[in-house]
Amino acid sequence: MSDNVVRLICPNLKCRKVLSVPDSARGKKVRCRNCGMRVQVPQKETVPTSPPPGESSEE
Numbered sequence: 001m002s003d004n005v006v007r008l009i010c011p012n013l014k015c016r017k018v019l020s021v022p023d024s025a026r027g028k029k030v031r032c033r034n035c036g037m038r039v040q041v042p043q044k045e046t047v048p049t050s051p052p053p054g055e056s057s058e059e
């Protein structure tokens with residue numbers, strides 16, 4: 001997949017359209033083409049590879 005797309009739902013309860021925005025829009029605000037509401041595109045989630053210092057799974 002060469003073109004990464006972020007899909008989110010418009011938070012306007014009267015609209016609720018699925019928005020498809022480019023990955024480059026992460027962290028920015030976009031406007032819903034259906035209702036005009038401005039929506040914040042979330043940042044990419046990162047998954048930690050190790051537990052934070054001070055937390056251990058051993059008990």
